[in-house]
Amino acid sequence: MVSPIIDVEHLNYRYPQQPADELTLRDVSFSIAAGEWVAIVGHNGSGKSTLAKNINGLLAPASGTITVDGQVLAEDTVWDIRRKIGMVFQNPDNQFVGATVADDVAFGLENQGVSREEMLTRVPAALKQVNMQDFATREPARLSGGQKQRVALAGMIAARPQILILDEATSMLDPRGREEVLATIRQMKAASDLTVLSITHDIDEAASANRILVVNDGQLKEEGTPAEIFKHGEDLIKMGLDMPYAERLKAALKRQNVQVPATYLTEKGMADWLWQLRSNK
């Protein structure tokens, strides 16, 4: 793998109130290359958010090493590392600091020492990218859940981090809003060497990734490309993922005793196969 931007080695994590013989994360190791988009999937409570919070130093591991962009995470490197990582959580309520939407988006830039002139370009552009340009002077607290998620994302877009960690960050959006946000992230990736780590239950978001990591009960159980992971068919539900539409259709056809291909099919692949099936009759 070319120069990993995130390297996690034998990470163990225990919450302070946990008994000494219990761990929330157990011996988790993986690497992410710069510019990769990796999805982390798994059941509720499997430890995904805990993992994300360890990576940006919000939580400190019991043991193990986390290296971000060549720096080993420790007390004296945590602020440097955090500047490189943008993080958007499921519940954006806890993330607002500005009196208005525009102030809030600008806040991270102020911390980075971005000039006022530059802010006047970046803030409206970021709000436009998430379709919130008409809300610049509104109070963040009065927005809907989906709108708050968009504003939190705009803050990240404006700050241009090297690494973006999305923790169920599109969960409050409707399918169209989610697709728009994913398209924005794809654009950000195309424009820079952005690395994306997305914790998600959404199959389309996972399908957008280069690689999927499956976390179960605090351990990394599996990793592979979306095609490799989606081959699990109905077992995907056990992994905390929905099934892609093509896999659900395959399962339904199998129940009707139709011989279906064992390999994973994209929607296009499924459409082609269905045509072929029809013309073979």
Ligand SMILES: Nc1ncnc2c1ncn2[C@@H]1O[C@H](COP(=O)(O)OP(=O)(O)OP(=O)(O)O)[C@@H](O)[C@H]1O
């Ligand atoms: N602040 C905390 N103190 C103690 N235990 C916690 C804390 N936060 C999470 N946990 C526990 O750690 C485990 C992992 O939680 P975590 O939030 O990392 O899971 P998750 O996979 O992100 O779940 P979800 O999909 O619901 O967000 C759970 O058993 C949870 O109850």
